[in-house]
Amino acid sequence: MDNNDVVAARRRALQEAIHSGETVMVSPTGQVQLPGESDDPTRPGISVPQGKLA
Amino acid sequence: MAFYWYQSDPDLYRAEVQAMNKFFPSFTIHQLPDGSGRLYWRGKVQPAGPDGMVWDLMLIYKNDHPHAGASEYGGSIQILPVQPRLKDIATRMMPILEETYGSYENCVRHGFGLGLPHIYRDNFGRNEEYFICTADPKYFKTGMTRSTSAASSLSWACKWILLCEMWMNGEISDDVALEGNY
Numbered sequence: 001m002d003n004n005d006v007v008a009a010r011r012r013a014l015q016e017a018i019h020s021g022e023t024v025m026v027s028p029t030g031q032v033q034l035p036g037e038s039d040d041p042t043r044p045g046i047s048v049p050q051g052k053l054a
Numbered sequence: 055m056a057f058y059w060y061q062s063d064p065d066l067y068r069a070e071v072q073a074m075n076k077f078f079p080s081f082t083i084h085q086l087p088d089g090s091g092r093l094y095w096r097g098k099v100q101p102a103g104p105d106g107m108v109w110d111l112m113l114i115y116k117n118d119h120p121h122a123g124a125s126e127y128g129g130s131i132q133i134l135p136v137q138p139r140l141k142d143i144a145t146r147m148m149p150i151l152e153e154t155y156g157s158y159e160n161c162v163r164h165g166f167g168l169g170l171p172h173i174y175r176d177n178f179g180r181n182e183e184y185f186i187c188t189a190d191p192k193y194f195k196t197g198m199t200r201s202t203s204a205a206s207s208l209s210w211a212c213k214w215i216l217l218c219e220m221w222m223n224g225e226i227s228d229d230v231a232l233e234g235n236y
Binding site: 018024026029030032045047049 | 208209210
């Protein structure tokens with residue numbers, strides 16, 4: 001798998017996690033991440049509260 | 055006499071600052087120079103990661119914070135993208151949507167009347183601007199002991215931005231974008 005495929009696969013995983021209501025995190029730079037993806041385990045980011053877009 | 059929420063409830067103000075400093079330390083707090091007394095946070099995020107777009111955002115408290123009326127999408131914290139400007143993106147998207155749905159009226163019927171999913175318009179200064187609808191008002195907490203913070207609103211906004219970028223890239227369908235389970 002080349003880098004583009006890795007990026008695309010990660011985005012699909014993220015999209016599916018969000019769509020199925022699983023917890024996602026947002027890092028201090030604003031990057032939306034899957035739980036455990038953070039480079040810095042001491043700063044895992046904020047867990048996005050449940051909520052449907054208006 | 056305290057006129058503003060941050061004067062009448064200093065504990066809430068401290069909690070807001072603490073949450074933003076913890077989760078989004080690059081954002082800084084200011085007061086709008088329009089005499090309204092409204093506070094706002096300003097900073098940049100990159101929701102899609104290092105290869106994604108950088109979004110320069112303002113998170114503007116309404117003076118009745120914390121509050122969420124039935125039609126207040128995103129409650130008492132308004133998220134205004136300064137760069138890129140949503141109105142500019144929406145203007146570029148509208149002709150594509152009109153081609154897809156056949157007419158502007160059909161775009162409205164399908165929920166794309168403003169050119170992007172889940173946005174609303176409001177006056178800001180002398181301009182009308184487009185804001186991010188971060189969450190249905192029923193999810194915006196307004197209790198005395200627990201209220202939705204700017205940090206939580208920003209996390210919703212980052213999710214919205216990721217959704218919007220995916221939709222513009224054709225990675226998710228119009229229906230999924232509009233469904234709003236994001």
